[in-house]
Amino acid sequence: MAIVGETGSGKSTLAKLLTRVWERNVALVDGEVYLEGVEILHMPEHQFRREVRWWKIGMVPQASMNALNPVITIGEQMIEPLLLRGVPKAEALRLAMDSLESVGLPRDTVYRYPHQLSGGMKQRVVIAMALMTRPKVLILDEPTSALDVMTQANIMNLLKELKARMKLSYIFITHDLALASELADSIAVMYAGKIAEIGSADDIYSSPAHPYTQGLMSSMPTLRIDKQLASIPGEVPSLISPPPGCRFHPRCPYYVERNLKGICDAKEPPYAELKPWSGRRHLAACWLYQEFISGR
Ligand code: SF4
Numbered sequence: 001m002a003i004v005g006e007t008g009s010g011k012s013t014l015a016k017l018l019t020r021v022w023e024r025n026v027a028l029v030d031g032e033v034y035l036e037g038v039e040i041l042h043m044p045e046h047q048f049r050r051e052v053r054w055w056k057i058g059m060v061p062q063a064s065m066n067a068l069n070p071v072i073t074i075g076e077q078m079i080e081p082l083l084l085r086g087v088p089k090a091e092a093l094r095l096a097m098d099s100l101e102s103v104g105l106p107r108d109t110v111y112r113y114p115h116q117l118s119g120g121m122k123q124r125v126v127i128a129m130a131l132m133t134r135p136k137v138l139i140l141d142e143p144t145s146a147l148d149v150m151t152q153a154n155i156m157n158l159l160k161e162l163k164a165r166m167k168l169s170y171i172f173i174t175h176d177l178a179l180a181s182e183l184a185d186s187i188a189v190m191y192a193g194k195i196a197e198i199g200s201a202d203d204i205y206s207s208p209a210h211p212y213t214q215g216l217m218s219s220m221p222t223l224r225i226d227k228q229l230a231s232i233p234g235e236v237p238s239l240i241s242p243p244p245g246c247r248f249h250p251r252c253p254y255y256v257e258r259n260l261k262g263i264c265d266a267k268e269p270p271y272a273e274l275k276p277w278s279g280r281r282h283l284a285a286c287w288l289y290q291e292f293i294s295g296r
Pocket of ligand 1: 210211212246247248249250252253254255260264269285286287288
């Protein structure tokens with residue numbers, strides 16, 4: 001699943017929430033997260049650390065190339081979670097080498113320091129690190145955003161290959177809809193901390209329903225069609241005091257065009273069930289798809 005949205009829409013916050021690596025001053029107000037039928041958001045921290053973080057949910061953080069400790073060898077960094085579980089060091093190092101090999105790096109990378117590796121190699125190390133413990137779900141937070149296009153393509157191919165070979169589920173966080181289409185079966189479009197639209201990648205691409213998704217689509221350059229690129233005016237609102245009603249209304253073209261004052265700015269739109277082409281559920285949180293308004 002790809003989570004798509006602009007900077008500041010809450011994508012990385014969602015990723016941190018799923019792995020519970022939030023800042024100390026974060027208060028959990030509401031909500032539940034289920035993994036294999038077990039609620040993990042309120043699980044005691046020691047149990048979450050022992051059973052879930054890294055073991056069931058792995059994470060490749062944003063700017064992960066900078067996540068490596070520059071004064072510790074790659075091997076030492078990789079084996080830490082295994083040592084904490086009591087795996088002997090020699091065995092842990094062998095597993096680290098296996099994992100590095102599985103992402104196309106030489107086994108002796110374990111003895112190197114981060115500064116001895118290129119950007120693409122460091123990205124592969126961080127992916128290998130996340131895969132060491134064989135998680136079922138891997139959260140990839142903008143895994144290619146700091147890379148040049150060729151390295152980006154290599155990493156995307158690696159991710160596709162690993163997904164098929166290791167039967168992994170990815171939560172792929174990106175601001176790039178085109179990149180999401182490379183990897184994702186489903187897409188959730190996020191705006192100001194909420195999911196604006198969710199559905200199969202096919203449905204979101206062929207018939208984007210939410211005005212925000214439509215805006216994102218029309219701002220995407222295409223290789224062969226000479227089209228005028230559009231942009232969405234304004235910026236993502238502060239989540240400290242988000243706009244009332246639909247959070248997108250100050251930027252939405254339909255809000256004025258369709259005279260939706262008193263509706264869109266008054267009440268949060270519920271999710272409307274749309275007709276999917278793919279057979280999977282397609283939902284959009286927009287008043288345009290509520291019956292009383294659709295003919296307006
Ligand atoms: S609910 Fe209204 S303001 Fe929000 S996206 Fe739909 S039409 Fe636009």
